[in-house]
Amino acid sequence: MKLTKVLSMVAIASLGMSSVSMAEEITLSEAQMKDANQVYFDRCAGCHGMLRKGALGPTLEAKEMKTRGTEFLKTIIHEGTPGGMPDWGKSGELTEAQTELMAKYIQVEAQTPPEKSIADMKKSHKVLIPVKDRPKKPEAGAENWKDYFSVILRDVGQIAIIDGKTKEIKSVVPSGFATHITRTGASGRYMYVIGRDGKASMIDMWMKEPKNVAEIQVCNDARAIDTSKHKDYLDKYAVVGCYWPPSIVTLEADTLDPLKIVSTGSYTYDTNEYTREARVAAIIASHDKPEWIINIKETGQVWLYDYSNVKNPKVTMVEAERFLHDGGWDLSKRYFMTAANARDMISVIDTKEGKLVANIPSQGNKPHPGRGANVDHPTYGPLWASGHIGSNDIIFIGTDPKKHPKNAWKVVKKIQLPGEGGGNLFVKGHPNSPYILADRPVNPDRKLQTSFYAIDKNKLEVVKTIEIPEKYLPTVKVGDKTIESRGPVHFEFNADGTEVWTSIWGNKEVATAILVYDAKTLELKSVIEDPRLKTPTGKFNVTNTMKDVY
Ligand code: DHE
Numbered sequence: 322m323k324l325t326k327v328l329s330m331v332a333i334a335s336l337g338m339s340s341v342s343m344a345e346e347i348t349l350s351e352a353q354m355k356d357a358n359q360v361y362f363d364r365c366a367g368c369h370g371m372l373r374k375g376a377l378g379p380t381l382e383a384k385e386m387k388t389r390g391t392e393f394l395k396t397i398i399h400e401g402t403p404g405g406m407p408d409w410g411k412s413g414e415l416t417e418a419q420t421e422l423m424a425k426y427i428q429v430e431a432q433t434p435p436e437k438s439i440a441d442m443k444k445s446h447k448v449l450i451p452v453k454d455r456p457k458k459p460e461a462g463a464e465n466w467k468d469y470f471s472v473i474l475r476d477v478g479q480i481a482i483i484d485g486k487t488k489e490i491k492s493v494v495p496s497g498f499a500t501h502i503t504r505t506g507a508s509g510r511y512m513y514v515i516g517r518d519g520k521a522s523m524i525d526m527w528m529k530e531p532k533n534v535a536e537i538q539v540c541n542d543a544r545a546i547d548t549s550k551h552k553d554y555l556d557k558y559a560v561v562g563c564y565w566p567p568s569i570v571t572l573e574a575d576t577l578d579p580l581k582i583v584s585t586g587s588y589t590y591d592t593n594e595y596t597r598e599a600r601v602a603a604i605i606a607s608h609d610k611p612e613w614i615i616n617i618k619e620t621g622q623v624w625l626y627d628y629s630n631v632k633n634p635k636v637t638m639v640e641a642e643r644f645l646h647d648g649g650w651d652l653s654k655r656y657f658m659t660a661a662n663a664r665d666m667i668s669v670i671d672t673k674e675g676k677l678v679a680n681i682p683s684q685g686n687k688p689h690p691g692r693g694a695n696v697d698h699p700t701y702g703p704l705w706a707s708g709h710i711g712s713n714d715i716i717f718i719g720t721d722p723k724k725h726p727k728n729a730w731k732v733v734k735k736i737q738l739p740g741e742g743g744g745n746l747f748v749k750g751h752p753n754s755p756y757i758l759a760d761r762p763v764n765p766d767r768k769l770q771t772s773f774y775a776i777d778k779n780k781l782e783v784v785k786t787i788e789i790p791e792k793y794l795p796t797v798k799v800g801d802k803t804i805e806s807r808g809p810v811h812f813e814f815n816a817d818g819t820e821v822w823t824s825i826w827g828n829k830e831v832a833t834a835i836l837v838y839d840a841k842t843l844e845l846k847s848v849i850e851d852p853r854l855k856t857p858t859g860k861f862n863v864t865n866t867m868k869d870v871y
Contacts, residue, residue, distance in 0.1 A: 490853065
């Protein structure tokens with residue numbers, strides 16, 4: 322379907338008009354409800370919320386959905402929208418029957434999912450290799466461990482550990498369902514992994530063949546994990562941020578034994594309404610204080626969580642903006658730069674003073690920085706960059722109020738990725754790279770989606786579009802549908818910033834590749850191909866993750 326047709330459907334949707342009768346009766350059997358609950362959890366809850374109150378995506382409350390009707394909702398679920406809703410039907414992720422089922426399901430009232438206690442968590446806790454049986458130093462064959470990459474194999478629930486120097490796959494280990502991110506501890510030794518199903522696991526990088534050494538399911542729906550990075554607490558605690566039950570769970574860093582659970586259900590900062598679904602989005606760890614900086618999405622608060630007294634934590638609730646999602650450090654690692662995506666805002670938190678510095682309009686549609694990318698610009702000084710899902714804007718915000726006060730907390734430059742529409746998910750930089758790289762995996766245009774873009778850090782211009790050769794974009798037949806790979810997603814540099822890696826985001830039926838580019842010439846330098854590399858998404862280099870380099 323053409324972009325214009327989808328746009329006009331979105332316009333109709335926003336006017337609340339529908340050609341379908343408002344009196345449509347929806348009845349679903351118990352089996353259909355069960356299937357639909359699972360599909361909703363897997364595909365929809367992340368953006369629209371378990372209780373369907375909306376966040377990155379709009380509210381899907383039954384009363385409102387009934388006014389739209391099944392046929393209209395089916396089309397949106399099948400085709401997606403230019404605002405970032407994926408084309409679930411067209412891409413083959415949902416069958417026609419599932420598309421219809423979901424169109425009906427969202428017209429039925431949402432159910433509240435169960436809570437989880439520490440005792441519930443403990444049932445799934447396993448120390449697979451006790452601390453005393455783990456290597457005392459990096460084993461022979463693991464000499465390059467500080468330049469290893471953990472690569473998420475999303476739809477097969479695995480992590481590939483790849484040597485950044487030799488490109489050898491050291492191991493492929495199981496993880497949670499649709500694993501979301503990985504983070505290292507401050508020493509880099511363990512890679513911590515969080516699945517969408519709330520399963521946390523930790524991989525020992527000192528092993529010749531890195532393996533999981535502990536695992537636990539701390540909640541039912543999660544996206545974030547991090548560790549204590551302050552020098553007095555190195556590798557002491559891990560923390561998981563949960564979407565459901567909305568909570569923060571502190572764990573022992575070497576065994577994942579659960580220590581403390583804190584509910585995040587609270588009041589929206591602006592309207593002071595209670596929301597149980599106050600989900601934990603991005604978490605970053607301070608290097609200067611025993612503190613995690615935690616986005617509470619729906620209430621619009623950033624929690625500065627002091628873990629020094631782990632059973633009795635102190636929390637400073639900083640009012641920022643609603644629908645806080647992803648974000649990362651500025652160049653100095655004092656300011657947390659984070660996107661309130663559904664409000665088109667970037668909030669800046671001063672972690673030294675423990676306060677909001679600014680809410681900056683992002684000047685685009687749905688900012689989505691990942692952790693963002695940092696630039697030390699010769700004229701503007703330190704800048705932090707973000708792209709947008711819903712528009713093709715890349716913005717640069719000044720982050721140095723001392724030496725560059727005129728540029729601080731302003732969008733000093735806005736540039737456009739070429740072509741129509743947004744679809745950018747991640748930008749990434751490295752101090753030794755002359756470029757910031759930007760992907761576009763959810764742009765509806767095939768050519769734009771299968772390319773990535775190099776932005777010169779001095780000129781602040783897109784200077785090169787790198788098209789992925791067709792041979793690395795396999796298609797797969799599912800039923801009578803031919804499904805194409807989405808193209809490159811997410812970037813990560815090697816430790817010295819001389820290479821940048823991107824993954825080809827495909828379908829789980831077919832292996833794709835990791836493409837490795839020279840960070841200066843942007844020539845394709847090597848291709849990591851292996852039948853096990855299915856649906857690679859995020860990649861995290863041990864050194865860069867340990868030091869928060871991006
Ligand atoms: Fe992510 C980061 C949530 C969709 C791949 N994603 C994050 C973070 C959050 C989040 C809260 C920040 C974690 C942190 O820094 O502590 N992501 C969500 C969603 O709620 C959403 C929109 C829908 C969902 O149901 O999950 C979503 N994310 C996606 C994808 O579709 C991606 C591309 C593939 C996937 O796994 O589903 C995806 N998200 C990632 C990656 C990061 C991430 C690779 C880490 C980026 C980094 O460099 O730190």
